[in-house]
Amino acid sequence: MKHRIAARPFDYTLAAGATALVVIDMQRDFIEPGGFGASLGNDVSRLLPAVAPIAALLAAWRTRGWPVIHTREAHRADLSDCPPAKRLRGNPARRIGDPGSMGRLLVAGEPGTEIIAALSPAPGETVIDKPGKGMFWATGLHEALQSRGITHLVFTGVTTEVCVQTSMREANDRGYECLIVADATESYFPEFKAAALEMLTAQGAIVGWSTDSKTLLAALY
Numbered sequence: 021m022k023h024r025i026a027a028r029p030f031d032y033t034l035a036a037g038a039t040a041l042v043v044i045d046m047q048r049d050f051i052e053p054g055g056f057g058a059s060l061g062n063d064v065s066r067l068l069p070a071v072a073p074i075a076a077l078l079a080a081w082r083t084r085g086w087p088v089i090h091t092r093e094a095h096r097a098d099l100s101d102c103p104p105a106k107r108l109r110g111n112p113a114r115r116i117g118d119p120g121s122m123g124r125l126l127v128a129g130e131p132g133t134e135i136i137a138a139l140s141p142a143p144g145e146t147v148i149d150k151p152g153k154g155m156f157w158a159t160g161l162h163e164a165l166q167s168r169g170i171t172h173l174v175f176t177g178v179t180t181e182v183c184v185q186t187s188m189r190e191a192n193d194r195g196y197e198c199l200i201v202a203d204a205t206e207s208y209f210p211e212f213k214a215a216a217l218e219m220l221t222a223q224g225a226i227v228g229w230s231t232d233s234k235t236l237l238a239a240l241y
């Protein structure tokens with residue numbers, strides 16, 4: 021079954037059951053004070069408006085038994101999957117792997133890499149730790165999605181122009197039909213969020229489509 025979703029720059033056709041909801045990096049390290057996002061000098065409260073729309077989309081996907089993918093930006097404890105170029109770049113207050121109030125920044129298994137309680141993964145949902153900004157780099161995700169017949173991806177999470185945009189671009193190059201939900205993604209920089217949504221959908225959906233959660237949810241009923 022197909023669902024027609026009003027979207028920019030034109031309607032998106034969602035394939036029921038073959039469309040995964042992707043929730044990018046809704047982990048404490050980006051959303052709560054004391055984590056990696058704050059260490060870069062950001063106002064982490066800016067990301068909170070995305071939480072309720074993502075929760076509503078998760079409920080809709082779970083009711084239908086459709087696939088859900090959660091990602092976390094998280095490195096191995098020995099940082100062997102964190103290139104020096106990533107760890108050493110800039111002059112942050114604290115670097116990846118340094119101790120913070122939620123454990124070592126962006127290290128798998130530490131409290132900071134836990135997905136926030138409001139969006140906790142349900143049993144059976146896929147959770148992947150990714151060492152890069154994009155969800156396909158060094159994760160094996162493409163093969164996992166292909167084996168499950170997933171052809172369409174609906175993107176949510178943080179931050180719009182960093183991990184969400186990178187993941188959506190990687191997905192587009194791998195042949196997925198990609199939709200981003202504008203109110204279910206946030207950035208520390210509102211102007212970057214707006215620009216990212218524009219550039220993803222420009223030139224006849226060069227990377228994909230955008231819609232809002234109310235339009236998407238209404239179209240599923």
Ligand code: TIU
Pocket residue numbers: 044045050057060093153178179180182183184208
């Ligand atoms: N800094 C920033 O905006 N984002 C990241 O570092 N990672 C993600 O977007 N998840």
